[in-house]
Amino acid sequence: MSGASNPDRGLRIGVDLGGTKIAGIVLDGDAAVCAERRIDTPNGGYRETVEAIVDLVHALEQDVDQAGLPLGVGTPGSVLASTGRLRNANSQCLNGKPLGADLASALSRDVRLANDADCLALSEARDGAGAGHSNVFGVILGTGVGGGVVIDRQLITGRNGLAGEWGHTCLPWQTSAEARQPPRCWCGLDSCLEAWLSGPGMTADHVRRGGYNLPAHEIVQRAEAGERLAGATLKVWLQRVARSMAMVVNIVDPDVIVVGGGLSQIRWLYSEVPKIWAQHVFAESIDTPLLPAAHGDASGVRGAARLWPLSE
Ligand SMILES: [Zn+2]
Structure with a gap:
């Protein structure tokens, strides 16, 4: 696939963790979408949610034929800087959990986490309605x-x-x-x-x-x-x-x-x-x-x- 033949195109994975759906995309360095997937958010709870995101990331990487891509995750709530644990999420199974650390461990890479509204603001400021x-x-x-x-x-x-x-x-x-x-x-x-x-x-x-x-x-x-x-x-x-x-x-x-x-x-x-x-x-x-x-x-x-x- 093209990903394998051109490994330097700056691919990044984004995941948006919602209450009912988890969306994932791969963006290239020009902000073009190279792959996208959407799954249901598990009903089971925190552990199932982590596993679902891990599976989604692997599936997206297969789509572009590259592994180990940088991962950013938008979540409800915010990350408490002193502990790395989530708080204030309306999906309450996430609260108190070190989602970033757990994903980093499961996927063997650094993971950046931000509030979902922060992600929206960043996206729109860069190349959307706020550009x-x-x-x-x-x-x-x-x-x-x-x-x-x-x-x-x-x-x-x-x-x-x-x-x-x-x-x-x-x-x-x-x-x-x-x-x-x-x-x-x-x-x-x-x-x-x-x-x-x-x-x-x-x-x-x-x-x-x-x-x-x-x-x-x-x-x-x-x-x-x-x-x-x-x-x-x-x-x-x-x-x-x-x-x-x-x-x-x-x-x-x-x-x-x-x-x-x-x-x-x-x-x-x-x-x-x-x-x-x-x-x-x-x-x-x-x-x-x-x-x-x-x-x-x-x-x-x-x-x-x-x-x-x-x-x-
Ligand atoms: Zn409130």
């Missing part, structure tokens, strides 16, 4: 909610590995009704952005206002079809997204905010949120672009591969 901008904030709005900061094409992790940990900050500028009934986040805190803005968060909010227990995409479909209650749920969700992003603008004032995750497909985000967030930023108006991820679902896995520099 050409110095200060990129990437967010994931999906089953979980997270953020990542890339400055001058470099991922910012922060002293405590917490940079961009947007999803587990408190919903800002709360109404009295929101303050009276704060949803409990799985992390143990009340009123986290993840509890308000994730797909399950939108569903819970819809149920609180008397609606059916529907997945977020169906609530949006019903809102677009003119159903009043679904429309109200979507409208309030957009207002909360706007407040939450205004907080980011006040702190890091990014050149662009890029959105990934399943809820990034809600087109109202891009038309409505920029109309609302100016009410909350410390300025009369702002012109920050709010854009969907150019690489769509593939942003996380591309960013994971990019945890190792390409030859660009």
